[in-house]
Amino acid sequence: xxxxxxxxxxxxxxxxxxxxxxxxxxxxxxxxxxxxxxxxxxxxxxxxxxxxxxxxxxxxxxxxxxxxxxxxxxxxxxxxxxxxxxxxxxxxxxxxxxxxxxxxxxxxxxxxxxxxxxxxxxxxxxxxxxxxxxxxxxxxxxxxxxxxxxxxxxxxxxxxxxxxxxxxxxxxxxxxxxxxxxxxxxxxxxxx
Numbered sequence: 341x342x343x344x345x346x347x348x349x350x351x352x353x354x355x356x357x358x359x360x361x362x363x364x365x366x367x368x369x370x371x372x373x374x375x376x377x378x379x380x381x382x383x384x385x386x387x388x389x390x391x392x393x394x395x396x397x398x399x400x401x402x403x404x405x406x407x408x409x410x411x412x413x414x415x416x417x418x419x420x421x422x423x424x425x426x427x428x429x430x431x432x433x434x435x436x437x438x439x440x441x442x443x444x445x446x447x448x449x450x451x452x453x454x455x456x457x458x459x460x461x462x463x464x465x466x467x468x469x470x471x472x473x474x475x476x477x478x479x480x481x482x483x484x485x486x487x488x489x490x491x492x493x494x495x496x497x498x499x500x501x502x503x504x505x506x507x508x509x510x511x512x513x514x515x516x517x518x519x520x521x522x523x524x525x526x527x528x529x530x531x532x
Contacts, residue, residue: 354383420456435470473507
């Protein structure tokens, strides 16, 4: 499947350690001639970290896509009524965002984008990055795996010895995961 002309939303949440890989994959989407709209959660658009400055992340997203990122809930809300996206990717998706999504909480631009997008019966793809996937968030992963139109980029443990509950998506599988989700199925195997 070609992604040329597909409108893809990419919502960044606060897993700053994964941003470099996320931006590399964002560039690949643009290289595939997809139309990409980025959305930033409150944390992703507010907190500088040891991984970089917020302003540089926002500028980089706009530089890659040619489109201003959505940074507020009112900017993200029209995604639903306007049916603006073919697919939305939470990329990366923190444990906090995962838990809120599984429990119907919509208090950030990224979560508003997800809620608004799902109302159109279109795919939502999750790229998890959480230190408690095999702990408190396993329940939420299970809930979302059983939710209609919700898919996951395959994921696995990133550091079993030092962080035994931590799991992270294999971001290099973004494009095949998008293609599978657009065809209505989960890219397999989901846990690698």
